[in-house]
Structures are given as structure tokens and as C-alpha cells.
Amino acid sequence: MNFLLEIGTEEIPHWMIPGALIQLSAMDLFGATPEVDATPRRLVIRASNVAERTPNQELTITGPPISAGEKAAAGFARKQQVDPGTLIQIGDYFALHKQIPGRAVRDILSETLPSTILGIQWPKTMYWVGGKTGPRFIRPIRWIVALFDDEVIPFEIAGVKSESVTRGHRQLGSFGIPVTFANYESELRKNFVILSADERRQKIVTEITQLGAKPDADLIETLTFITEYPTAIRGDFDSAYLDLPAEVLTTVMRHHQKYFSVESADGKLAPHFVAVMNTNGDPEGLVKRGNERVLKARFNDARFFWDVDQHKKLADRVEDLSHVTFQAKLGSYLEKTNRIVKLVEELGGDGHAQRAAYLCKADLTTEMVKEFTDLQGIVGGLYARHQGEPEAVAKAIYDHYKPLSMEGEIPSTLEGQIVALADKLDTLRGCFAVGLVPTGSKDPFALRRAAQGVVKILVEAKLEYKLDDLANGELKDFLLDRIKYYFREIRGFKYDEVNAVLASGVATLENLEARLEWLAKVRPTDDFEPLAVSFKRINNILKQANFASDGEINVALLEEGPEKDLYDAYWQVGAFDSLAESIASLRPRLDRFFDKVMVNVPDAVIRTNRLTLLHKLLSKFSTVADFSEIVTSGEQE
């Protein structure tokens, strides 16, 4: 049997659609695989080979105990709607085998589809009929197509009855289009709806590329789910606007207008843009002209902001930051600025870094940043350069919000790195101090991102600050979480390697990275895993013996043979860079030691001496990694 469900809605926010499709693709369709697709106005599930009926089932139902008598048995039979004669006895109970006939899947779907549809989880929902007790969905549901082998599966949601009639594109398509499973997609296409997101995406990519646009994956994705029939057009703007910084022009085009920018052969911005319409063409050039007009107004605004902003230099704006709230409990951005300057000094930032720290938030008072908030920092950097600040200062301001994401670049200069680090650390310390700690998915101050930035800068810029000097307590734990995340998810180290290295303590992140790289390198060598197993064993022995000794090894008490050999090997364990070779020589000796030598001997003096040897051996490695954290092949991951 074929199955088609189309949930017709008003325009769903583009970024929520893929998540809804993932949920719908998990729908139980009686053995068939659901195929899902969507436009902003419709969520669609299709499947072929859906069972017509569920199979018949035989159930065994247990009734009252036999001791309850015939009367109870009769009551049980009546309730189950069977002849008392068909009851059987299982053990001490009456029972019956009941034949449950299979059901028509269409009937089942007609009962379950409403809750399946309303059960989709959305980031934010609304009600539209029946007040707050009415159904909730992302946007109002306006029509529903539900077909089972082209017969309507009857149900109703919020007053909308399922039917076999869909709707086309808002402006170009028909309002009532009868469809079948077979012609559904082609009927939509005739009515200017491209159902397949892949096809819309491909159409966008092909057309914008032909028009010379610089592809932008996020924007392509947005436009794919904001259109039912995407068509790209190219527009132009006066090249006089190219005087404005490319960052500003690109932000206006991309973030405010959802346009792609166009670059000339030398990589500079060209005075064109590419827009993606939700319609099939622009034969009279009306859409092109409209968009050009809007863009011109936007660029004029930007130019107006740039000119107005130059009336007051960044340095003269710093005091105005007392009027800009950073966070209610943490005061204004002026207070934050003063803290960042001090922190940059403590971190050893030079004069340029300190100047950049002093100026870095001043652009928050500019018209440009008030209008284009995602250009904060960048605008400050551009203005600083324009106003004659040294290049190192301008660059540090420009970069100090970086990295913007886990994949993003860190600031490119030391001054920028230090200012960025100080800014983020100040936010983290401040928020943690007043109890604004992220919980679950709630992180209104983007502290995870700030912490991630701290970690990324420390590691990738190879800055030699010790973690303990930067954070302690709850904040240190929070940073440790981010450190784990960074090395596992971004750098691809195995989780047990990260745990092993962290268990040996953290000084600088540069050192942590070196130890981790070492561990990942020696891990595949033949001797490593057996050694790790032995180290676990040592750990257990020491733990069981409650061993805590700072004593020395008494060489005179060592037995010739395996014990003495192990002691010699212990001495040969060298510094960090030669640890790899030590593993090779240590491993057979340690094996032999455990094979031949008894640690828990009755003689307390000998026992302590042997435990001391093992303890010292473990300590030599424990500055690098705690091998007992390594998951070996004998253990379950």
C-alpha cells in the first residue's frame, strides 16, 4: 500500500525544518521506510509497501485463580466476550487463548496521525484556535493530505479535515489541486512547488554559480528552506559604495538581505549581488529593481553611520560605555573595559595590547554597530585604523571576538590573542562569580562559547599560561569540560586518552597537547597496551595495600633477577621525549616481575620496598598520563 501525508502549514521558520524531518523519518510505518521532504509550507512523508493490515495475533490472557470458582470464571469469560467453555487452565489460573484479528492500517493511521503530527517537537510553538487549550504547532496547520492507496485517511486537527487536495505556490500555483500518491510530486511541480529540498538546493547552487556569486553554505541552506520555487537573479549597485569596508557591505548583503556577494577576478568585491527569489522569474526586472533600491538604502544607511561615527573617536567613546550594560549584576561595559585592561596587563600584554583592550568595546556606542551588531569588534578595528591607531592595536580590536565558533580562526596576532583571552576570561569569571552558570541547554551568556574560545586560543596560539592561574573552582571544572570537548571533538583524540592525560594534571594547555600527542603516538605500539594493563594492576595493588609512601627504595633488599632488572629499568626511564623507548624496554621486565615476584609477602619490610618500587615506577609516567584511564582491549568500552 502507498502512503502519503502532507501537513500544509503557514511558513515554518527555515532553520527548524530539518529537525522536524528527522523526527518524521522515525515514524513507524508498518514495515515501510518513510521518505520525508519539506518546503516552508508543507511537511511530507511518503512510503510504498506499507502493510494493508497488521497480522492476526494470538494472546494468552490469564484470569482469576481456579480457587475463585466457576462464578469468577464465568465473569472473566463474559468480560472477555467468550464462551466460558473455551476457558483453559494454566497452572492454578483460568486462562484463554484469544485471537486478535489484525487491523486495517488505514484505520490505525486515522487514529494515530493526529498525535504523530502534533507530537513533533519544535523549539517554540503557538496556538491559533481554541485559546491556550487548543493544539500547539509551529505555525497554523491549514490543510492536510492523507492518502492510503489513494483513499483518504480520515482525521481532523484544529478543525482541518484530511483530504486529497493540496495547494500550490502562493502566487503562482492553484489553490485546490487533487492529488494521488503517484502524481503528487509532479502536480506540485506544475504548480511551482519543488518538493525536494535537494533539488531546490541544487537549483540555487547552479544558478548562483552561473551568476558569479560567491557560494555560502549557510545562506544556501537558509534559502533552500525559505523558498518553494527558488530562482536566482543578479542585481547591481553603484561602485561608489565600494569605498565602504568590504566587511560592512558583505554583512548588509548577507545578513540583512540574504544576498550572495560577487567577487571580481582579483578577489575584491564587485558591485553586484545575487538574490534568490521565491518565484519563477523576473521578466520585467521588477524584483531586481526592488532589491537594488533596498540595498541602496541600506548602503546609504551604512555610509551615514560611518560618517556620523567619525565625529567622535573611539578613544572619546570609552567613557560613554558607562551607559551600556554588560550584565545587570556585572555593571557597564566601562567597568568591563577597565577589568579587561587590567587583565591584559596581568597576562603580560604590551602597550599595544593594553591600548586595544582599552578601546575594544568602544564601538558598541557607534551607530554602525547598533545597526549591524554582528560587526562588533570588526567595526572597532576598522575605525581604529581609520583614526590612526597603530596597526597592532587596530588588528587586535578587529580580532578580539574570535574565535566565533569551534571551527573559527583565533586572532592572528599575539596582542589580539591576549585581548580576546582577557575579554572571554572576564566574562566567564564575572558570570561564575555572580552565579550565572549555564545549566543544561540554557546558556544565555554564551559562556560555553567563551570557554571554548579560551581553550582554542590557549592551545592553538601556544600561550604559556597555566590553567590554575587563569581559573579555579567551578570555572576551572567548566574549562576542563571544554578542554575535553576540544581535544575529543575538534582534534579527534580518543576520550580515554584525553582522560588519561587530564588525570595527570593540567599545567599549560600546550604541555597537555604535547602529552596527548605523545600518548596517541605510542598507543598503537605493541608494548603499550600490555604495559597499560600492568599499570592498572600496579594501581590496584597499591590501592589494596593502602600504600602511601614517600620513602626511598632500599636497593639492598632487592632480589637478583626480575626484581633487580625492573629496578634497573626504572632508572633508565628517562625524560618525556624518550618515554617511548622506555616503554619498549620496560614492558617485558614488568611482565617478568609480575610473573616471578610476589609483592604481598609476609615480611613487611620487603613488601613495603616492593610497593615503593612500583609506586616510583608509576610516578615516573604519571606526570604524562594516568595509564589506568586507558581502556584496554580486555575491557568494555
Add this chain to the structure above:
Amino acid sequence: MDSFQQTVFKLKRYWDERGAIIQEPYDVEVGAGTMCPETFLRVLGPKPYRVAYVQPSRRPADGRYGENPNRLYKHMQLQVILKPSPDDILDQYLGSLEAIGLDLSKHDIKFEEDNWESPTLGAWGIGWQVMLDGQEITQFTYFQQCGGIDLDLVPAEITYGLERLVAFLQGVESVYDIEWTRGVKYADVRLADELQFSVYNFEMANVDRLWRLLGEYEAECKELLAAYETYPTLGVSTLQPRRFPLLAAYDQVLKCSHLFNLLDARGAISVTERVGVIKRVRDLAVGTAKMWADQQA
């Protein structure tokens, strides 16, 4: 080509044909058409209502001395409230664009997510900004809550930004070049307001007196709200409970809100004060809304 006022006539006519009361602008300063009692109070309670009106909306901080071609201290909104929202509301809305001369088959229309929230009114809703060839021309909202009260009948609110829309239709780059009526430009009618009120709002408004006025209007509102609690339910007329002047209390809320905006434009509200003043206004708005819902029940 239609003039500014002809376009307004056509929109009013369109919504008149769809059963809306055509109201005139409210006569107390508001920052948006939503704040008018015709929206803020009427969306409360179980009674269906349809209304459309042009509302001049004052936003002191947005003034640009008449120098910026697209930003105004006072702009005009055409506000439409349909309570409850009809099923074909978006089609009706698109129909209104055709009614003012747009051939939609030749234009690009997109509905982009834009949810609306007003902390001072304790109100929020779900909706879109409507983009016409890349220009935002309308804010569309399904109200969910107003004055802190969950709404019984979800209204659709359509807010047309008239200057933007007409500038688009007339193909002019500055709102001041819009033809208001034959031979009269927008600048002829409105430029003086923009210039003089920018000077007043940013430079000359007496901050101390504004603070005092804010306190006075707040006190008046509070006094009324307190009196509602003890107002006798029985009296000379069966309409006794309905006599209580909550509409007057609400005017005080609007006065406070406007004074807050003025003080803000004047740079007179410090960081620490800001949250507090917003809360003062919200408490008045929410209090009035609750009592209004109670009075109308």
C-alpha cells in the same frame, strides 16, 4: 500611481469590506499601533473584534533631524486586528497588496520568521516579517499573550509600515519624496516635525521635568488601579462596575511609556535605572490589563 493617501484609502476600504471597524488614530502618544487600546485592550477577553486604523507612532530615539531618508521619529502604521484570526488570513493579507496595485505574480514575497515581544506590555506573539522584493513591508503577528494574560481568541495583527510600503510602490528612495497627494510631498507635510522633534527629543527636553511627569502619571495610574479594587459593585445604575475608568488608567500607562522613550532618547536613563523603569511601566500595563479583563468579563 497612487498617492500616499490614496493607498491608505484603498487599504482602509479593503479591510472595511472584510468587516473591520475603521477607527481613527488614538490621541495619546504611542510607540506602536499595538499600544493603542483598540489593540492592547480589545485583544483581551472572549469577544470577537475586527478593527483597522492608521496610527502615527512616535519613537523619539529614531529621529534623525529629517536627514536620513528612511528613518523617522514619527512614522505611520496601518494596524489591522482580526480577532479571532480567520483561516485564510495570509491570503486576505496578500489580497490587500493586490488591492493597492501590486501584481504579486511579478514580485517576490517571502514570510521570514520574526516573533514579536514587548517587555513593557507583557506581550508576545509569533509571526513573520513580510518581505517584498527584499523590502520588509509588514509585520505579521499571532498574539499569544497580552498584559501577561494568555489570550482566549488568538488575534492576527497586521502592521503595514506605510512610509516604506508607499516609497516602494512609488519607487522613491527617500520617504520625504513620497507624493502625499497631488503636488504635495511627504516632506512638505512632515519634515518640520522631524526636525523640531529631533531637536526637542535629543537636546532640549527638560529631563528633570520629564522624570517628575513620569512620576505623576504613574501615581495617577496607581491610584486608579488601587481604587478599582474597592470600587462599589452596586450603585445608582446596573452599569456601575463598567463605569470605573480603566480606560483613563490605561492612558496614564501610555503617557509613562512615552516619557520613558523620551528620557531614553535624551540619554537620561542609566543602565541600572533602565530595567527598573521598564518594570514600573510593565506593572502598570499588566495591572490595567488584568482589571480590564475582569471588568469586561
